[in-house]
Amino acid sequence: MKVILADSHGAVFGKPQGTPNLGLLYLASYARRRLSDLDLKYLPQRVAIEEHLREIDAFQPDLYALSFTSYGMEAAYALVDQIKRRHPDLPVVVGGAHASAAPEATLKRSRADLCVVGEGEETLTQLLEALPRLQAALPGIPGIAYRDGDGIRRTPARAMVDDLDTIPFPARDLVREGDYVGLSHRRARPNTEMIVMRGCPFRCVFCANPVFRGQAQGPSALLELDVRHSRARGRAA
Ligand code: B12
Numbered sequence: 001m002k003v004i005l006a007d008s009h010g011a012v013f014g015k016p017q018g019t020p021n022l023g024l025l026y027l028a029s030y031a032r033r034r035l036s037d038l039d040l041k042y043l044p045q046r047v048a049i050e051e052h053l054r055e056i057d058a059f060q061p062d063l064y065a066l067s068f069t070s071y072g073m074e075a076a077y078a079l080v081d082q083i084k085r086r087h088p089d090l091p092v093v094v095g096g097a098h099a100s101a102a103p104e105a106t107l108k109r110s111r112a113d114l115c116v117v118g119e120g121e122e123t124l125t126q127l128l129e130a131l132p133r134l135q136a137a138l139p140g141i142p143g144i145a146y147r148d149g150d151g152i153r154r155t156p157a158r159a160m161v162d163d164l165d166t167i168p169f170p171a172r173d174l175v176r177e178g179d180y181v182g183l184s185h186r187r188a189r190p191n192t193e194m195i196v197m198r199g200c201p202f203r204c205v206f207c208a209n210p211v212f213r214g215q216a217q218g219p220s221a222l223l224e225l226d227v228r229h230s231r232a233r234g235r236a237a
Pocket residue numbers: 012013015017018019020021022023024026027045065066067068069070071072093094095096097098100101116118119120121124193195197198199200207208209212213
């Protein structure tokens with residue numbers, strides 16, 4: 001089974017993408033652990049719309065998964081529109097901060113087939129397991145919003161991952177080294193980030209976090225830091 005995991009194209013606020021999208025790379029590592037025949041491709045933000053279309057022509061994915069925040073939504077909708085014009089039968093699944101906060105609006109304003117709400121590891125894996133009879137399986141998959149005739153349906157919310165250590169480290173092998181310029185204060189290459197927890201214990205009214213994630217979970221990736229550090233020291237010794 002082939003899947004494209006993509007960031008929406010184009011700079012957000014004029015800034016190039018400094019680091020790979022770890023959300024997508026966690027989706028990849030989790031799905032890989034469950035599905036043996038998975039062939040994945042990651043398309044970062046620098047990839048233009050025409051290149052997305054060419055990659056789809058060449059790779060022939062069974063599902064196209066797109067991530068964006070509210071700040072990238074117009075670009076994301078335009079991208080999905082182009083994909084659907086050329087490949088109307090390719091299932092397009094969207095997720096991330098915006099799709100999670102406003103799934104109905106996302107489906108009304110875009111041609112995406114369905115939205116994953118909240119953490120996507122288990123949900124995306126279940127969607128992939130349901131291929132090629134995806135539509136019939138949708139009512140039984142928690143944590144999504146999908147089209148049903150002219151309407152939009154939502155399934156019950158999916159519980160948040162209790163123990164982040166049940167999720168493998170992000171699939172960094174999908175990232176091309178040197179692709180990322182890093183954040184503005186540091187331009188060393190290659191450059192990446194680690195996420196050591198999810199969510200936040202507070203509930204500031206202006207913040208998307210309470211809508212999207214609720215309680216804090218973690219720490220987890222500290223382990224990744226520790227493992228990678230030990231490996232690096234091992235190599236140096
Ligand atoms: C770390 C972080 C960043 C890092 C990204 C790190 C990385 N390398 O991945 C950096 C600094 C690059 C960043 C940039 C920005 N960020 Co930011 N960021 C966060 C933060 C603190 C954590 C996000 C995170 O990594 N969580 C852990 C990972 C595993 O989760 P995730 O990425 O959300 O992915 C999961 C789900 O969303 C879902 N998922 C995601 N995409 C997809 C796609 C599909 C198909 C599926 C099925 C599922 C799925 O599954 C993933 C695994 O569970 C959140 C706030 C928070 N605490 O959540 C804000 C947050 C996401 N950022 C926000 C904003 C505004 C921005 C910027 C616009 C800031 C700016 N002014 O430039 C840019 C936008 C970048 C872009 N391309 O659009 C807002 C988004 C609000 C909104 N309405 O969309 C948030 C919610 C902060 C806030 N409180 O308002 N950000």
